[in-house]
Amino acid sequence: MDIVVPIKFVPDLVEEMEIGESGKALDRTFMRLIPSEQDDHALEQALLLKERHGGTVTVVTLDAGDVDETLFTAVANGADRAVKVRGEGFDKGINNHAASAVLQEALKDIPFDLILTGTQAVDDLDGSVGPLLAARLGLPYVGYITGIALEDGKVVARKEYPGGMVAEMEVALPAVLGIQAAEKPPRYVVTSLVLEAMKTATIEEREAGGADCSGAAGVTRVYLPQAAERARMLEGDANQVADALVALLKEHRLLS
Amino acid sequence: MLAAGRELADGLGGRLTALLLGHNTQELAATLGAADSVTYVDHAALADFTPDAYQRTIAGMIKEDPPRAVLIGHTSMGMDVACSVGIQLGVPLITSCRTIRVEDGTPRYVSVTCGGKVMVEGEIPGPTCLVTMVPGGYKPEAGRREGAPDPSTWLRTKIYELAPPTELNDLRVSLQRYVEPEAGDVDITRESILVSVGRGIQQQDNLKLAEALAAALGGAVSASRPIVDKGWLPTSRLVGKSGKAVKPRLYLALGISGAPEHMEGVPDCETLIAINTDERAPIFDAARYGAVADVLKLMPVLTEKIKQAKGG
Numbered sequence: 405m406d407i408v409v410p411i412k413f414v415p416d417l418v419e420e421m422e423i424g425e426s427g428k429a430l431d432r433t434f435m436r437l438i439p440s441e442q443d444d445h446a447l448e449q450a451l452l453l454k455e456r457h458g459g460t461v462t463v464v465t466l467d468a469g470d471v472d473e474t475l476f477t478a479v480a481n482g483a484d485r486a487v488k489v490r491g492e493g494f495d496k497g498i499n500n501h502a503a504s505a506v507l508q509e510a511l512k513d514i515p516f517d518l519i520l521t522g523t524q525a526v527d528d529l530d531g532s533v534g535p536l537l538a539a540r541l542g543l544p545y546v547g548y549i550t551g552i553a554l555e556d557g558k559v560v561a562r563k564e565y566p567g568g569m570v571a572e573m574e575v576a577l578p579a580v581l582g583i584q585a586a587e588k589p590p591r592y593v594v595t596s597l598v599l600e601a602m603k604t605a606t607i608e609e610r611e612a613g614g615a616d617c618s619g620a621a622g623v624t625r626v627y628l629p630q631a632a633e634r635a636r637m638l639e640g641d642a643n644q645v646a647d648a649l650v651a652l653l654k655e656h657r658l659l660s
Numbered sequence: 661m662l663a664a665g666r667e668l669a670d671g672l673g674g675r676l677t678a679l680l681l682g683h684n685t686q687e688l689a690a691t692l693g694a695a696d697s698v699t700y701v702d703h704a705a706l707a708d709f710t711p712d713a714y715q716r717t718i719a720g721m722i723k724e725d726p727p728r729a730v731l732i733g734h735t736s737m738g739m740d741v742a743c744s745v746g747i748q749l750g751v752p753l754i755t756s757c758r759t760i761r762v763e764d765g766t767p768r769y770v771s772v773t774c775g776g777k778v779m780v781e782g783e784i785p786g787p788t789c790l791v792t793m794v795p796g797g798y799k800p801e802a803g804r805r806e807g808a809p810d811p812s813t814w815l816r817t818k819i820y821e822l823a824p825p826t827e828l829n830d831l832r833v834s835l836q837r838y839v840e841p842e843a844g845d846v847d848i849t850r851e852s853i854l855v856s857v858g859r860g861i862q863q864q865d866n867l868k869l870a871e872a873l874a875a876a877l878g879g880a881v882s883a884s885r886p887i888v889d890k891g892w893l894p895t896s897r898l899v900g901k902s903g904k905a906v907k908p909r910l911y912l913a914l915g916i917s918g919a920p921e922h923m924e925g926v927p928d929c930e931t932l933i934a935i936n937t938d939e940r941a942p943i944f945d946a947a948r949y950g951a952v953a954d955v956l957k958l959m960p961v962l963t964e965k966i967k968q969a970k971g972g
Contacts, residue, residue, distance in 0.1 A: 415774060417774055417775050417777060417917070418938070420940065421774055421777050421778050430774075430778065441886070441889075445889065501753075523739070524739070526773070526774055526775055526919075527773055527774055528755055528756065528773070529754070529755060529756065529771055529773055529780060530752075530753050530754065530755060531739075531742060531743035531746065531753045531755055532739065532743065532755075535739070535740065535742075535743035535744060536743045536746075536747060538743075538744065539743055539744035539746075539747035539748060540747055544711065544712055544832040544833050545711055545740060545743075545744065546711050546740060546833055547711075547736065547739055547740050548736040548739075548740075548902065560836060562839075563736065564736060564895075564902055565736055565902075566735075566736070566901065566902055566903065566904075567841065567903065567904055568841030568842075568895045568896055568898070568903065568904075569838060569839070569840065569841060570838065570839040570841075571708075571709075571835055571837075571838055571839075572835070572836040572837050572838075572839065573710065573833055573834065573835055573836065574833070574834050574835075574836050575832065575833050576832040576833075579832070582740075584889070584902070585888070585889035588891065589889070589890045589891050618752075619746065619747070619752055619753065620752060620753065620754070621752050621753075621754045621769065621782050621783065621784060621785050621789065622782045622783060622785065623780055623781070623782045624768075624781055624782045624783065625780075625781040625782070626778060626779070626780050626781075627778075627779050627781075628777065628778060628779070629772075629776070629777075629778075629779050629942070629945070631944075631945030631946075633945070634944055634945055634950075635933075635934060635944045635945075635946075635947035635948060635949050635950030636948065636949050636950070637944075637949075637950050637951060637952070638949060638950070638951040639951075641953075642953055642954070642957040642958045642961050643961055645935075645951040645953050645958060645962075646958060646961040646962040646965050647965065648951075649933065649949075649951075649962055649965075650962070650965045650966060650969050652933070652949060653877075653910070653966070653969075654969065656909075656910070656931055658853065658877070658909060658910050658931070659877075659966065659969055659970055
């Protein structure tokens with residue numbers, strides 16, 4: 405089974421978000437980009453399937469900036485090919501409609517039975533890459549997947565519903581599946597293996613030209629939310645905060 | 661979602677139609693009282709949700725009579741179909757929309773992104789646009805007609821029953837079976853005190869600290885999505901969109917940033933206290949009390965003090 409894993413780079417939400425001068429986009433000057441967490445899970449699920457059934461895993465990403473280390477890490481973890489697609493404005497961020505069109509083009513000469521990608525990413529505003537790509541390729545899509553079994557040229561995917569209910573869906577191949585969580589937490593690889601991959605592996609580079617961003621709505625304003633009400637903040641070190649909390653719990657009769 | 665649709669339809673001087681898909685589920689139409697009419701599409705292939713059959717049906721319905729806007733729930737079902745409907749029809753798509761309003765005859769959206777840290781506003785482009793709605797912008801009551809569902813509501817709502825606008829054969833996705841969540845673990849929806857942990861606990865080992873704190877308080881440990889995805893706690897302990905809605909007297913959120921998906925599970929908590937190292941974490945906007953602190957330092961200290969207070 406040949407699997408492709410598109411990886412999207414998203415803002416690291418641990419950092420402070422800042423609004424750009426236009427007021428219509430985030431300021432990307434100092435923005436730290438990281439691979440989307442659910443895409444890490446998609447890669448892990450692909451590697452688990454490769455271990456069980458053989459085949460290949462290809463990771464593909466748009467060149468949003470410092471993406472090489474992530475690609476080499478994927479290779480060190482067991483991916484067979486790493487593809488980086490360059491294009492105009494990719495470093496400034498392109499929407500998911502454009503990204504899925506670029507991926508569709510890039511996949512023309514990469515054979516696959518299955519595409520696994522994160523169900524969603526933290527900065528999605530115009531749908532998600534997985535289902536958009538599936539629609540462009542005319543392939544079936546199911547998202548919120550937490551496990552995949554391969555049976556007779558079809559996959560049975562575990563789709564999560566709220567409250568822990570799971571639906572097992574049979575999906576004809578080729579298909580695109582949106583991963584919520586891999587069957588096991590994503591593996592970690594020691595730095596020495598990543599460094600080795602950097603020496604021995606090659607990142608295949610492609611040129612995509614421009615990106616067609618139509619399909620998303622225009623933005624007139626981006627802002628940081630200002631809450632009408634905010635929590636009453638308890639000040640001090642851990643000891644003082646703990647004292648204040650105990651007093652609060654007593655007040656609310658939660659210690660009886 | 662019906663409340664948002666009502667606001668949009670009234671603001672534009674249009675009508676609000678609810679689209680209901682299923683098989684032998686016509687009685688559900690009575691729960692969609694805020695709509696001017698309900699279009700009910702019945703077919704055996706629509707009895708259970710599959711992305712393929714639902715997407716084809718919805719796309720077919722929109723194509724036949726394109727409305728100004730189509731609102732779809734930003735849920736594990738809605739997000740499986742919205743993108744393909746948009747691409748198939750060449751219609752723009754706005755996701756994670758929280759509120760809609762009409763300003764000078766122009767419908768506008770407000771979407772929430774980056775885990776609730778950033779808001780985005782713009783026009784809802786015409787002639788037709790798809791919008792997926794997240795909860796939090798409207799009170800559910802606003803989408804219901806008073807007293808619904810009852811027979812009088814039933815009579816006031818026009819229901820049109822239709823066959824699917826497109827063939828539903830050669831489906832590529834089919835439901836095999838449902839698997840119920842494993843029983844036997846703690847039922848977090850029944851606990852009156854929850855110590856809920858998020859990414860801030862950093863390592864699986866640190867769960868012990870939360871367990872000890874929960875034991876001292878006489879409560880249970882629940883978690884946000886990253887903890888469950890890492891396999892540190894079972895899905896039965898998950899609070900939020902893909903987990904459970906909880907309603908304890910005390911919800912102590914430790915190292916949880918408060919992404920919208922998580923906040924969907926906590927609106928009925930009586931007292932929400934949040935501890936996080938990031939003073940800008942959205943959880944502080946919803947919490948009654950908060951503190952900027954390292955939960956790993958705080959948990960053992962707090963556990964001891966609670967034991968003392970209870971003992972004394």
